[in-house]
Amino acid sequence: MKQLFTFIRKEFYHVFRDQKTLLMLFGLPIAQIILFGFALTNEIKNAKIVIIDYAKDRASAQIIERIEASKYFEVDKTLISHREMEAAFKEGKIKMALIFPENFNYNLLHTNSNQIQLIADASDINTATTLTNYMSSIIMEYQNELMKENLVTMTIVPEVRMLYNPQLKGEHTFVPGMMAMIMLLICVMMTSISIVREKEMGTMEILLVSPFQPLMVILSKFVPYILISLVNVTSILLLSWLFLDLPVKGSILLLYSESFLFIITSLALGLFISINAKSQQSAMFISLGLTMLPTLLLSGFMFPIENMPLPLQIISNIIPSKWYYIIVRSIMIKGSTFVAIWRETLILGVMTLFILIISLKRFKIRLV
């Protein structure tokens, strides 16, 4: 017991004396949340939009005037065909298109209601949502003025179409994804590097020629990173609550327990990598390749899994961060309870156990 304590204390020395790494460990999650948070909440200025005005009447002119007056949009009024518009979207030249139907004013005055079509590029969800909201509020304002003038109820319905990502998947889900990424980054990379460092520096050689138990080394490597990760979970949750207005809807205790499980998964992965890596650099690259990329691409965090080709959908199942991502999203955003996520938890738990057992069995008691 005293040995384990000494071991753990030694690991804390390693962590706290490497100040650059320490800064990264605690600073990274904060920096990322703030960066992403600003990208999410920052207002958009001078977004390029195109207005296709088939009406060219009083009402459409008045609305366009208001749009041009706002600082959010940079308006192009050239009349283009539908196909040209789509090409412009694909090339990223425009963020949104606004289409007035023919006889806009006439229909509005006679039927007291009309529609304007808003087409937004939803591959960038945040921008698309913000832009359509701005646009809708401008139209709403105009509609209210009309009502005051004419003393009749008039409704202009902005018909919104989100190109490329109609369901707006991914909105507000970057926080769960970020949690998965940060824990992977810290736990997988730092544990694998710290174990490989013992090999590279030759200290593993001395440790082996001593009565130490492999389990003791592993446990003591785990403890500091578990603590750091829990601190990071807390700071991410606090930041997303304070800055992004995204509080945890479900049980905080459940969220922490699930995070703890995922931390252990990540640590086990780090241990597994360290057994096969020969140098700290290769440990780092394997960690990045084996965790960061699949998490970004296949966990559903960046790209919806349902839209992937079948082979990739199948592969995504063996990525632990996919399950953790689903769990956190459910708890944070939907407010789910354990009943809703027990299956994901079980899968994650079995994966963790599997990796841990393999790693422990393959832990080398001699030099190769």
Added chain:
Amino acid sequence: MNAIELNNLTKTYNDGSITAVDHLSFDVKEGELYGLIGPDGAGKTSIFRMLTTLLLPDEGTAKVNGYDIVKEYKTIRNIVGYMPGKFSLYQDLTVEENLNFFATLFGTSIKENYDLIKDIYIQIEPYKNRRAGKLSGGMKQKLALCCALIHKPTVLFLDEPTTGVDAVSRQEFWEMLGRLKKQGITILVSTPYMDEAGLCDKIALMQSGKILSIEKPQAVISNFNEKLYGISKGNLYKIMLDLRKYEQTVSCFAFGDALHLRLKSNADDNVSNIKMYLKNHGYMDTEVKEILPGIEDCFIKLLG
């Protein structure tokens, strides 16, 4: 009783294409200071790693304190002290923290075995709050020795402990080994420095995984059985090249500020003959005299 026994011990690398240790057998008696002497690549480190149970031998067996290095590796790991060739302590931990860590690792404390390391530790104690990575080469080795000793091992394995250490520290280090020997600790030490060989009780001269000879250092020298001539002053490099062309020459090597020359015969007039030969080649004021051989001369002779 033998503290260490090697029996046809063999280690190969790269699927057998490189033989690092080739059917080696030798015994180290309890309390002996035993030296493995040989150039880089002789297989010294492989022997150490097998004896400390870090590597499995491909053939043969070995015992440390009567325990088999393969089957009873756990027992061996408890009782031996090992200092690898490369400095292998935690560079970001202080001197004291390193020592404390290794003491606890073996279930003991600095206090308990302070007597054993006192002589050595006293020299690094002023720097006990300094990080190990910031110590000088000699200090590092002293600290590493302390860490290897802190659990009072019965056998101490030191792989090239003085490589890269200044001459004064090297001498101090060997004085410490002498004191440890007096405490009854068996020490197996390797070194590429021939001058250190004379300080061992017994030395095994190694080359390419094989042992060329095992003797007491004095015996190695007395077995030389040949006269050796030292030549100094003048342009030694040119003289060496010319002497190698001399018909009587067996070998001629530079040793610091002198050349060591072996001749085919041990005739008494060799010195004057050499002087004559050198004069004929235009070297006027060289100094030629008969000298006593060192271990290195014996080693070169053994290599043939």
